[in-house]
Amino acid sequence: MSYLPGEVVSNFTPENAPPYPDEHIIQLIETVLELERNGIVIDPKPSNFIYSVPDGFSVFDFHLSNGTKFSRPEQQVMSLYNMFTTRIYPNYDWNDEMAYERHRIARGKDFLPMLIRFLTIMQTSYPQLLEKWQQQLEEDRANPLVGVSELVDRDYWPTTDPEINQYLVTLSSMGF
Numbered sequence: 001m002s003y004l005p006g007e008v009v010s011n012f013t014p015e016n017a018p019p020y021p022d023e024h025i026i027q028l029i030e031t032v033l034e035l036e037r038n039g040i041v042i043d044p045k046p047s048n049f050i051y052s053v054p055d056g057f058s059v060f061d062f063h064l065s066n067g068t069k070f071s072r073p074e075q076q077v078m079s080l081y082n083m084f085t086t087r088i089y090p091n092y093d094w095n096d097e098m099a100y101e102r103h104r105i106a107r108g109k110d111f112l113p114m115l116i117r118f119l120t121i122m123q124t125s126y127p128q129l130l131e132k133w134q135q136q137l138e139e140d141r142a143n144p145l146v147g148v149s150e151l152v153d154r155d156y157w158p159t160t161d162p163e164i165n166q167y168l169v170t171l172s173s174m175g176f
Contacts, residue, residue, distance in 0.1 A: 004050045004052075004058045004060065005050070005052040005054075005055050005058075006050040006051045006052030006053075006055065006058065007050065007051060007052075008046075008047055008049070008050055009046045009047070009049040009050065009051050009057075009083055009086060010045075010046035010047040010049075010086050010088070011088065012051075012086070012087055012088065013087060013088045013089070014087050014089070014106065014110050017087055017110070018051060018053050020051070020084060020114075022117070022121060023056075024051075024056035024057060025080075025084065025117070025118065025121055026121060026125060027056050027057070028049075028056065028057040028059075028080065029077050029080065029121070029125075029126065031057070031059060032059070032073075032076050032077055032080065033073055033076075033077065035059075035062060035076075036065070036071070036072075036073045036076055039064055039065050040062050040063065040064060040065065041062060041063060041064075041065045041066075041071045041076055042059055042061065042062045042076060042079075043061040043062065043063070044076070044079035044080060044082065044083060045061070045083075046082065046083045046086035048060060048061035049083050072132075072136075073129060073132075074129045074130070074132040074133035074136065075133065075136070077122075077126065077129055077133075078122075078129075078130075078133045080118070081114075081115055081118045081119075081151070084114050084115075084117075084118055085110065085111040085114045085115060087107070087110050087111075089103060089106060089107060101158055104156065104157065104158050105158055105161050105163075105164060108157050108158070108161070108163075108164040108167065109163060109164070112157070112164065112167035112168070112171070113167060115151075115152070115171070116167060116170055116171060116174070119171070119174055119176060120174075123174065151176055152168070152171050152176050154168060
């Protein structure tokens with residue numbers, strides 16, 4: 001890892017996080033798809049990616065596919081959204097409602113626009129992949145034995161903040 005240029009993605013704070021260009025996001029998606037075509041899948045934890053402004057992303061934890069639904073290309077690519085949106089935020093007192101609300105607003109102002117960018121790239125450049133992911137999501141929702149996490153948990157985001165609400169409206173208009 002020390003030989004790869006850049007910083008581990010999970011180490012970025014909101015203040016030092018680089019604005020990932022769409023070209024770098026697309027290059028990473030293409031890398032994940034190429035790995036998958038060769039029977040290799042990534043471990044999508046943010047700590048397994050390094051980002052360098054001039055060079056883009058490096059992936060350093062991957063393994064042979066085990067044939068599960070989580071090793072499908074659409075699952076692999078859609079798992080990247082978490083990596084693109086991870087930031088380190090200051091600790092706060094969980095018992096302090098106002099501190100918790102400020103945390104959610106700050107996180108939303110980083111997370112939601114990046115999620116919108118990622119989904120826009122998916123809709124524009126990889127619509128078939130996104131459609132396959134959405135079909136699998138619907139199948140999983142219909143199966144009582146499968147727990148499903150929503151891409152956008154509207155119960156978590158403070159809709160009283162106009163900027164956060166604007167992002168949620170945009171996501172709704174995109175179908176999410």
